[in-house]
Amino acid sequence: MDAFTAGLLQRIETTESDLTHARETGDDFLVEVEQAELDDLHRLAAEHGVEIGALSS
Structure with missing residues (x-):
């Protein structure tokens, strides 16, 4: 896994955690802020062919 993919997956995981905390x-x-960030990260992943699989909420 290259650095871009690893970094993107880490950002998605962190944002999902932050979103859960905000909801709680x-x-x-x-x-709203975290959901928008997560949407942008998912879009970026899709544009670059990064599979997010089980990380997706």
């Missing part, structure tokens, strides 16, 4: 704490603004 009821921070609606942060939920």
Whole structure:
């Protein structure tokens, strides 16, 4: 796995964790921010053919 793929997968994993935390704490603004970030990361992964598999929520 190259550095780009590894970094992207790590960012997705971190963002998913941050999104879960925001939902658990009821921070609606942060939920929106983290969801937008996650959507962008998924788009980026798709554009570069990166399989996110089990990481996807």
